[in-house]
Amino acid sequence: MMSPLRRYATWIAVVAAIILIWLQLPEDWPISQPTGTLNAVLTWAFFVLSLLVVLLLFTDRREPEASTVEVEGPSFARYLFANTRAGLFWLPIRLFLGLSWLEAGIGKATGGGWLDGGSSLAGFWHNAIAIPAQGHAPITYDWYRDFITFLLNGHHETWFGWIITFGEIAVGIGLIFGALTGIAAFFGALMNMSFLLAGSASTNPVLFTASIGLILAWRVAGYYGLDRYLLPMLGTPWRAQVAHQSPASGPV
DSSP states (O other): OOOHHHHHHHHHHHHHHHHHHHHTOOTTSSSOOOOHHHHHHHHHHHHHHHHHHHHHHHHHTTSTTOOOOOOOOOHHHHHHHHOGGGHHHHHHHHHHHHHHHHHHHHHHHHHSSSSSSOHHHHHHHHHHHOOOSSSOOSOOOHHHHHHHHHHHHTTTHHHHHHHHHHHHHHHHHHHHHTSSHHHHHHHHHHHHHHHHHTTOOTTHHHHHHHHHHHHHTTTTTTTTTTHHHHHHHHOOTTSOOOOOOOOOOOOO
């Protein structure tokens, strides 16, 4: 029997899928893509509904009837992402990413324009939202251009520059020392994706791809580092206990 939460999540996921299909319809189809305000509203509705589905399914995992079907992966993948010996494979990748982020963060902290008012960041944002008369604009998605425009209009570069600078330094230190590697790689990938959405390729595709690997291998990627001691101490508090129903007692 399907629990109420899963039933709601199913219908919400269907609505989110319909919205996504509508937003991505080809331009020459009879039903045109939504534009302007409707496009922005539907885009944010899709994100909110998708997040709601994840939260509902995450809560539903505690239900006794929430059966789990596990598909066994190939032995190479299990070794690469779950065997501590594979930490040697991830070590140079981790150090490469860590040094890249640390160098970028220190460069922003000492180069000016990021911590003294955010003028460099504001200039990057202005270039990103510009729509040229010919060719393609740096930003493809209107919702992201609206987000950057909102930040510029509110002069949020004055504090956002600090977050980016010290965020890059923190991610770099975490990856170099192998401390909470999966979390550090996640925030690194988040920054890579933000730069890519703003139209800046540079080294972001390479760094983003490597970060995804570290996220998948979060259990072992930092084994030759502090995670060897941190993860056993912290455990996995996000793993919930599944309640089991006791069978009804009857005559033997």
